[in-house]
Amino acid sequence: MDYNELFNFWIISISWSIAFIILISIYLYASTKSKREEKSQTKQKPLSLVKDQGIIWFLVGLLVFYIISIKFGSDILFATGNVLVEAMLIIYVWKNRKKAD
Amino acid sequence: MSPEEVCYSLETNEKGLSEQEAQRRLRIYGYNEFESRRFGWGPILFRQFKNPIFVILIACAVVAGLFTTIDQALTIIMMIFLAVIMGFINEYRAEKTVHDLQKRVSIKTVVIRGGKPSEIESKLLVPGDIISFYVGDVVPADMRIIESTDVHANEAALTGEAFPVEKTSESLDLQRPTPQQLTNYLFMGSVVANGRGQGIVVSTGKNSEFGSISRSLVRSHPETPFQKGIRSYGNMLLTLTIALVVGIFSINAVLPNHKLVDSLLFSLAVGVGLVPELMPAIVTICLSQGARTMAESKVIVKRLVSIEDFGNMDVLCTDKTGTLTEGKISLKDYYSLAEDRDPRILPYSLLCSTAIIGEKITGNPMDVAIWEYATGNGAQRSTAPYSKIFEIPFDYERRMMSVIVRKESDLVLITKGAPESVLFRCAYSETLGKSEPIEAAKESIRKKFSDLSMQGYRVLAVAYRNVDLKKTYAIEDESNLTFLGFLIFTDPCKEDAHQAIMKLTEMGVEVKILTGDNELVARKICEEVDIPVRKVIVGAELTQMSAAQIRQEVEETTIFARITPEQKLDIIKALKDNDHTVGFMGDGVNDAPALYEADAGISVDTAVDVSKDAADIVLLEKDLSVLINGIGEGRKIFGNTIKYVLMGTSSNFGNMFSAAAASIFLPFLPMTAIQILFMNILYDMSNMTIPTDKVDEEYTTKPRKWDIGFVRKYTLFFGPFSSIYDFLTFGIMLFIFGCWAGSTATGATSLQLHYAALFQSGWFLESFWTEVLVMFVIRTRRIPFMTSRPGKWLAGLIVAFVAFGTVLPFTPLGGFLGMVPLPTNFWILLVLMVATYLLLVDAGKVFFYKICKF
Numbered sequence: 001m002d003y004n005e006l007f008n009f010w011i012i013s014i015s016w017s018i019a020f021i022i023l024i025s026i027y028l029y030a031s032t033k034s035k036r037e038e039k040s041q042t043k044q045k046p047l048s049l050v051k052d053q054g055i056i057w058f059l060v061g062l063l064v065f066y067i068i069s070i071k072f073g074s075d076i077l078f079a080t081g082n083v084l085v086e087a088m089l090i091i092y093v094w095k096n097r098k099k100a101d
Numbered sequence: 102m103s104p105e106e107v108c109y110s111l112e113t114n115e116k117g118l119s120e121q122e123a124q125r126r127l128r129i130y131g132y133n134e135f136e137s138r139r140f141g142w143g144p145i146l147f148r149q150f151k152n153p154i155f156v157i158l159i160a161c162a163v164v165a166g167l168f169t170t171i172d173q174a175l176t177i178i179m180m181i182f183l184a185v186i187m188g189f190i191n192e193y194r195a196e197k198t199v200h201d202l203q204k205r206v207s208i209k210t211v212v213i214r215g216g217k218p219s220e221i222e223s224k225l226l227v228p229g230d231i232i233s234f235y236v237g238d239v240v241p242a243d244m245r246i247i248e249s250t251d252v253h254a255n256e257a258a259l260t261g262e263a264f265p266v267e268k269t270s271e272s273l274d275l276q277r278p279t280p281q282q283l284t285n286y287l288f289m290g291s292v293v294a295n296g297r298g299q300g301i302v303v304s305t306g307k308n309s310e311f312g313s314i315s316r317s318l319v320r321s322h323p324e325t326p327f328q329k330g331i332r333s334y335g336n337m338l339l340t341l342t343i344a345l346v347v348g349i350f351s352i353n354a355v356l357p358n359h360k361l362v363d364s365l366l367f368s369l370a371v372g373v374g375l376v377p378e379l380m381p382a383i384v385t386i387c388l389s390q391g392a393r394t395m396a397e398s399k400v401i402v403k404r405l406v407s408i409e410d411f412g413n414m415d416v417l418c419t420d421k422t423g424t425l426t427e428g429k430i431s432l433k434d435y436y437s438l439a440e441d442r443d444p445r446i447l448p449y450s451l452l453c454s455t456a457i458i459g460e461k462i463t464g465n466p467m468d469v470a471i472w473e474y475a476t477g478n479g480a481q482r483s484t485a486p487y488s489k490i491f492e493i494p495f496d497y498e499r500r501m502m503s504v505i506v507r508k509e510s511d512l513v514l515i516t517k518g519a520p521e522s523v524l525f526r527c528a529y530s531e532t533l534g535k536s537e538p539i540e541a542a543k544e545s546i547r548k549k550f551s552d553l554s555m556q557g558y559r560v561l562a563v564a565y566r567n568v569d570l571k572k573t574y575a576i577e578d579e580s581n582l583t584f585l586g587f588l589i590f591t592d593p594c595k596e597d598a599h600q601a602i603m604k605l606t607e608m609g610v611e612v613k614i615l616t617g618d619n620e621l622v623a624r625k626i627c628e629e630v631d632i633p634v635r636k637v638i639v640g641a642e643l644t645q646m647s648a649a650q651i652r653q654e655v656e657e658t659t660i661f662a663r664i665t666p667e668q669k670l671d672i673i674k675a676l677k678d679n680d681h682t683v684g685f686m687g688d689g690v691n692d693a694p695a696l697y698e699a700d701a702g703i704s705v706d707t708a709v710d711v712s713k714d715a716a717d718i719v720l721l722e723k724d725l726s727v728l729i730n731g732i733g734e735g736r737k738i739f740g741n742t743i744k745y746v747l748m749g750t751s752s753n754f755g756n757m758f759s760a761a762a763a764s765i766f767l768p769f770l771p772m773t774a775i776q777i778l779f780m781n782i783l784y785d786m787s788n789m790t791i792p793t794d795k796v797d798e799e800y801t802t803k804p805r806k807w808d809i810g811f812v813r814k815y816t817l818f819f820g821p822f823s824s825i826y827d828f829l830t831f832g833i834m835l836f837i838f839g840c841w842a843g844s845t846a847t848g849a850t851s852l853q854l855h856y857a858a859l860f861q862s863g864w865f866l867e868s869f870w871t872e873v874l875v876m877f878v879i880r881t882r883r884i885p886f887m888t889s890r891p892g893k894w895l896a897g898l899i900v901a902f903v904a905f906g907t908v909l910p911f912t913p914l915g916g917f918l919g920m921v922p923l924p925t926n927f928w929i930l931l932v933l934m935v936a937t938y939l940l941l942v943d944a945g946k947v948f949f950y951k952i953c954k955f
Contacts, residue, residue: 013759013766021818028952055948079929089943094884
């Protein structure tokens with residue numbers, strides 16, 4: 001297996017993992033939608049799907065970042081990007097958790 | 102042999118053995134118990150090898166020994182020993198805990214020694230002891246009956262005969278009798294279903310003829326929701342493991358550069374990695390530690406597996422006596438139709454009684470209350486002219502008992518029992534010694550009974566009739582009775598019952614009252630302790646209902662009054678069919694079937710033997726607050742067990758899945774079989790303190806159930822998170838640290854091997870760090886460390902194992918496992934990557950719990 005072939009294989013593997021989470025998230029979200037609507041007695045707006053699935057957009061962004069940094073083969077880029085990702089994750093968790101609590 | 106001959110042959114008499122003689126015989130015959138019930142390390146050690154995971158590990162060792170190096174085989178064997186020792190130590194400690202706790206609820210027997218009755222532990226009985234037995238007793242040793250009053254014994258455990266058989270003290274003239282023919286014997290392990298009497302102990306412990314059989318034939322409990330959950334979880338994992346092992350081996354076997362033996366070992370190791378082989382040990386430790394904590398709250402666990410169902414019960418069925426009320430029944434007064442109370446009511450009630458008059462008065466609480474009242478005012482002296490000649494015992498169909506007494510030449514049948522039942526059999530009532538047909542007085546008697554019940558008093562009626570001398574009497578003789586009056590009992594509500602009920606409601610446990618008393622008393626008690634009564638059903642109504650109707654009614658009904666023990670069983674079955682986790686609290690003779698059937702059978706230390714024997718949990722105090730502590734503890738244990746399950750199925754599954762995928766596109770195995778097995782052992786060891794972990798308060802506020810659907814969703818959602826970071830590590834190792842270039846370099850085999858080892862070491866560390874550290878995130882729904890801190894033992898052990906895993910590549914052991922030291926940059930990236938992974942899982946948790954409830 002040459003470099004490009006292996007790299008493509010690697011992209012497929014990591015993308016597949018992220019795609020799997022996205023599919024499962026959509027499935028779980030859709031399968032519990034009616035229950036949630038029944039509980040809150042309000043119909044969810046189509047826009048709330050985009051908002052509620054924030055984690056999915058985050059994962060897609062993460063995938064792009066990981067592919068680019070590995071493609072460049074730069075540990076500095078990877079480390080710097082990771083620190084940024086962590087900061088964003090902390091904000092996401094903090095904001096959403098406070099709401100949930 | 103006659104009773105006298107048996108006494109003679111066993112060198113005893115009606116006064117029983119002396120204490121010294123009993124001690125001497127105890128030294129000769131030993132304790133009255135069985136080896137099978139004794140606690141020993143042998144069976145526990147043997148059980149470790151029955152675990153199917155060891156079969157896979159042994160298969161790995163054999164394959165490694167035959168086709169690779171002996172070092173590999175020895176390493177796997179060492180791991181097997183390590184796992185066996187870990188499992189053994191933990192299970193031994195757990196079983197010892199239970200064994201020690203069970204000693205606290207030992208069964209006792211009334212024995213006559215030196216002419217005095219006293220209560221001793223059944224295991225101290227010796228041949229020649231004279232013992233008294235009563236309805237509800239589990240027969241403690243083989244004995245020859247020397248005195249009996251309508252004794253019936255249930256010998257189902259010995260003979261398979263479902264119905265109780267009559268037992269008498271009469272001598273038999275039989276050659277080589279079968280056990281069924283020995284109607285003057287009671288065998289160890291059988292249950293006194295009716296009556297009472299005395300017997301001489303003939304043989305004890307392992308010398309008893311049928312004792313060992315009876316112990317091995319102990320009725321098995323139905324599978325609890327927790328056991329069902331564990332089973333379905335096991336099936337889910339088994340399917341996954343088989344699919345993955347077969348898939349990995351098939352693909353690897355056909356790939357070039359992959360040796361068949363390595364592929365086989367690798368696929369088996371992935372299978373081992375997937376199976377949470379420590380599950381039984383973790384569950385046992387969780388349960389035994391919980392049992393120890395519960396014992397401090399006066400809750401003794403007899404059957405470990407019931408703890409989690411005890412915590413998760415959402416319906417508690419209980420009688421009101423002793424739980425809602427003080428359980429100290431006292432006779433307040435007695436009543437007859439005339440203003441002057443009939444002076445016969447009290448002595449007749451004393452005669453028609455099953456109370457045992459020894460150093461202290463014991464037996465049925467209402468009979469004890471009558472005796473205590475009478476001894477307080479000297480009324481018991483008025484029974485002196487009477488002698489009891491026959492007894493028709495109490496049963497739940499009639500709800501009354503009768504005795505035939507003689508006073509000079511007069512014979513009187515005295516009946517005492519539930520007013521409805523007694524009145525039904527009365528033809529007359531008596532006022533000031535004048536007897537007249539009861540019809541005229543019936544209405545006023547019923548009204549009085551109803552008024553008393555509505556005030557919360559428990560009431561018994563007393564009636565009598567003169568009878569002729571007969572050899573035997575039967576329930577048919579309980580007719581044309583003359584009503585004498587009522588006995589009025591009080592049993593005040595507990596002061597803390599209201600708070601206890603509130604707390605149970607807060608905890609999501611609905612209390613249903615199953616009582617033999619009438620509905621008016623039950624309703625009054627419920628009012629006093631603030632149990633909202635939605636509906637009341639009496640036993641007679643229940644009899645008319647189909648199973649489907651009962652299933653419907655049990656949901657709405659709070660009080661089931663005047664019910665029989667069989668109906669208790671029907672109610673519990675119906676609730677279980679409606680998917681409730683049902684607790685049943687009972688202490689009566691006929692509560693045993695319901696205690697067996699309930700998911701959590703709860704009895705009390707003062708209960709009859711058969712109830713204690715059937716119960717999963719024994720309360721040292723019959724108190725709802727004791728129960729509440731136990732429920733909270735049960736929920737914590739369930740919470741910790743679930744943590745292990747969720748962690749194992751998510752992180753473990755993700756790792757093994759990545760290994761399977763990587764093995765396809767890599768020119769070498771992503772991790773060697775021994776590395777996978779070693780990581781698995783380290784991971785298991787780091788989890789050993791999960792049972793000591795703290796459980797968030799909100800987790801214990803409502804009952805939870807095993808929900809395999811939830812576990813599946815959790816696995817599918819969180820498993821790939823771990824895979825993302827596994828693939829990311831592969832990317833880093835291959836494309837940043839040059840493992841791809843190095844491993845494919847032509848000509849230099851040692852360089853290729855070094856880079857393969859570097860890749861494997863890198864992934865070993867990332868995999869181990871993420872697998873172990875994710876526990877801090879998964880263990881709580883809150884923000885880890887900030888709003889939910891882990892237990893100190895769990896945190897300490899995880900940190901220690903992470904440290905050990907980190908230094909491993911630099912040690913000779915690491916070298917032996919095929920690991921090499923990693924460059925400094927790798928460590929920086931590893932820290933950043935693992936931190937991102939943990940934060941991402943936490944973010945995933947926010948999303949997941951918002952849409953998936955558990």
